[in-house]
Amino acid sequence: MTDTLPLHADNLHKSYGGKPALKGVSVSLKAGEMVALLGPNGAGKSTLLQLLTGLFSPDQGTVVVMGHDMQRHPSRALASLGVVFQQTALDMDLPVMANLLFHTDLHGLPRAVAKQRIEAGLARMGLADQAKTVVRSLSGGTRRKVELVRALLHEPRVLLMDEATVGLDPASRQQLLDTVRGLCAERGMAVLWATHLIEETKVADRLVLLHQGSVRFDGSIEAFMQASQGGDFQTEVLRALEKPGIG
Template identity: 45%
Template sequence: MQHVKTDGHGGVAALEVAAVSYSYGSKRALSDVSFAIAPATFTVLLGLNGAGKTTLFSLISRLYNTRDGSIRIFGHDVARASGEALKRLGIVFQARTLDLDLSVYQNLSYHASLHGIGAREARERIEDLLQQVGMSDRLHDKARSLSGGQMRRIEIARAMLHRPPLLLLDEATVGLDIQSRAGILATIRKLVATEGIGVLWATHLIDEVEDSDHVLVLREGRLVAAGNVVEVVRATGMNTIREAFSRLSGLDDQQITDMQP
């Protein structure tokens, strides 16, 4: 099973990862990982903690240098043309990164200035994005007054300020309650539908996968499955994506259940 490397109309892939490996000293974190995702699609990077999801995100975002293989964002090589590649990328890491002593507006306007967005345009984009993520009424509130789910929504708005066509989210719902998790997922899926962005959503939670999603499964740094949900389920001989993930990860059903919040 392979992800398409175009958008289905001859266009370039939103993200193409080709033969990428990475090690921390003698410990291999990723081994010959290759896949491509199309624009305007929701792709789930599914793997247990330690599977290599965060390492892969760090390579895509250029926090780590790619040593083996290549990564392209809309055709631009992350290593050779990092400026062109990264301006097309928005990212939300697992760790909270808002400045708690600044207001929502100050957090977002500072980020806009880093991207060279003028004050007037930044204000318009901030107000529009806060409306999209359901946070318009918190514009002037200090970040520390927000709940975990609300902080995550602000981080999503921040990642979208420079209008990237590709958005990466690493375990974006960790530590959130069920209602907040559902709200964050709904917000991101709506952005895919209304803004046409491509999303790579990393998670270890199987209940965040929908039948319409594309799925990439990482196990101990290796890509062990790739395709839409039906393809992945069929290839494992299972009946559901939950059962397929259990088999691909080497876990039993109770262990999968225990991972859910």
Template identity: 60%
Template sequence: MNTDAVLRCTEVSKRYGRTQALDAVSLSVAPGEMVALLGPNGAGKTTLFQLLTGLYVADSGAVEVLGADMRREPVRALAQLGVVFQQPALDLNLSVRASLRFHADLHGLPSSVSRPRIDELLQRFGLAEVAGKPARELSGGNRRKVELVRALLHAPRLLLMDEATVGLDPASRAQLLEEVLQARSERGLGVLWATHLVDEAEKAQRVVVLHKGKVLWDGTAQALCADRGAASLQGAFLKLTGGQKNATTA
């Protein structure tokens, strides 16, 4: 485990009735590091993100964001992270700018800070021309970009991306991934990117393979391929998970 981590999960477990959704999951994300959480649907990725964002509490184990324990200090922990959820979470009737101002108010950002920051991010992500439009008039790709801007607005140290490209066309998927990679590089963000798409996981510096609630691998994609004697991450993933064709390339 990384000792200088923006995110640290230690032996995190969660059960729903008879289903063990997560079983002693440990992982970390360092500043400026992108970690891909790769796993098929039902692997436990969404459950883990629910714990990381304070929506649910782990049965056992600990989640820390920059040293703040999610159970004991949820406000301090949540203030340090930004999230783009799998399900769209924009008010379709609000304009782009109004949505961002509302989010800034929730984080207690004064207008002297939030207004220039909103302008900068809208320009940075190519959204300045649609800032006055309601979200319902935007393309799916641009809606996702607005959600990414919103997640970055309060200058978090950790960015969580939960299957954020679901429903996007290939060009929009690639663009969103590139924007996150650039933000990571420019801002020193730690990024945890949950996905079932191998081509997205290949862009990360480390890959954590989650399968049936357990971490089966935590390391580089290259090391995983070498360990499994596979020519590609896709092949290594299939070998690691028993040959089940759950991860895809697009």
């Protein structure tokens, strides 16, 4: 079963200095599915993303990407992952094109293929005229768009977004959401969108509520509302995060 899923994380535990950050978290993504990982700051979202991307190893549990175990075969697993972290990973003093070519070089893409994908990616995000622009001179929203272009250059099957809209204005935030939502449909890509903003989860196929290192709910928004007490979506999310479980 797990081999057929783009991403499957099972029973993940992680502690720092004896303090649990994740307590047996499991999450799976299906092809073409956008899953919203929602939780307040400190819920464990970033820790989960760090384990899913192989930056840290879990104390217990497994992460499998396209059938490849992250701990046993990290290079194979990472080849199918695209990531946009909360903190920018771009070199601020290099032009956009240089940043993107560095990424394609890491993935071993021939230069001709790389440049073709970069040009197409920048055009898609409305950044065709920004290739020679130094990253530091770009707005926060434009930098996020560049990071998304970079994350997609090696055509990953799984895209992880860690609080990717922090600091963006509403228009830029919505454009990023719409673009990622479209990629799910067009490429069959699986997306895990980690956020603390309730309104961002409404476009997702599935909702995962994470609080204090544990999953409080995992299912469709429709199922979540059916199991609720009849309030509006935001009220019910906040209520779910205040009690041991839901549904």
